[in-house]
Amino acid sequence: MTTETYLHAENRHAEIRGRRIAYRSVGSGKPLLLCLRFRGTMDAWDPAFIDALVAQGFRVITFDYPGLGLSEGTPDYSPATLADDARDLIVALGLEQPAIGGWSLGGLAVQVFIARHASLVSHAVLLGTVPPGPNVKGAEQLFNDTARKEENGLDDQVVLFFEPASPGSRAAARASLERIAQRTEGRSPEVPVAFARAVLGETPRVPLFPADPVxxxxKHTALPILHLGGDHDIAFPVENWYALNGQLPTVTLVTLPQAGHAPHHQYPRQAAAHVAAFVLADGER
Incomplete structure (x- = not known):
């Protein structure tokens, strides 16, 4: 297995329909393609989480969406477009039956991917996202107000991705941001704030993910799906998954305590262990 860490992962490129798509690959085990959150680039992932996945036996591939970060093309945050971008990258890299994962917006893309391209992957891993359809609990206005700022410092990151009421979560936020900041070369440019604001809007959508076909x-897929969430996610409340209890036959729900929209950054090793137990120890399903 490679000893390369995510902090020092090489920026690579794949040619996809006339666009150069930037990606990074670490590890040499089961392929796991990860789709990004809103306003995220390859440098939004906590290297502790990625390295923990590698240690669990994964080859982890992250990438920048077309037109954002280091990738060429026209930016488009439509989950349907992002799902097809993920499919194109799987084909371009010659990945055979990888697992696919997505955080937040990336999780919406993965759910569309399941509806369109489920046969290409073995498992789906959703991180801090929301199911389609009516919501029993909506997003908090605080998320939109904070996510629309020009820059998000530590306090904003705590609000967006962690649990401000928990001292442990606030400490985890600081530690995670320090790890992310350690990469100093070859970083992806930030997502333009004007583009992000226009997509997000000023108030939360109702419903958060209006995609009934998805x-x-x-409700009918045979693909194993894991959702890993925090118990106080102000963007995509985890309660919406539990409201569908009994209706989603392949969905496993794991909720981590005193955590927000980025439970895998607060608990990087535990989150990686949950993912590995779900994807790599699949004989019981």
Whole structure:
């Protein structure tokens, strides 16, 4: 297995339909393609989480969406477009039955991917995202107000991705941001704030993910799906998954305590262990 860490992972490029898509690959085990959150680039991932996945036996591939970060093309945050971008990268890299994962917006893309391209992957891993259809609990206005700022410092990151009421979560936020900042060369440019604001809007959407055909796909798919969430996610409340209890036959729910929209950054090793137990120890399903 490679000893390369995510902090020092090489920026690579794949040619996809006339666009150069930037990606990084670490590890040499089961392929796991990860799709990004809103306003995220390859440098939004906590290297502790990625390295923990590698240690669990994964080859982890991250990438920048077209037109954002280090990738060429026209930016488009439509989950349907992002799902097809993920499919194109799987094909371009010659990945055979990888697992696919997505955080937040990336999780919406993965759910569309399941509806369109489920046969290409073995498992789906959703991180801090929301199911399609009506919501029993909406997003908090605080998320939109904070996510629309020009820059998000430590306090904003705590609000967006962690649990401000928990001293342990606030400490985890600081540690995670320090790890992310350690990469100093070859970083992806930030997502333009004007583009992000226009997509997000000023108030939370109702419903958060209006995609009924996708909900029907989740109700009938045979693909194993894991959702890993925090118990106080102000962007995509985890309560919406539990409201579908009994309706999604392949969905496993794991909720981590005193955590927000980035539970895998607060608990990087534990989150990686949950993912590995789900994807790599699949004989019981």
């Amino acid at each position: 909900l029907q796909a989740l």
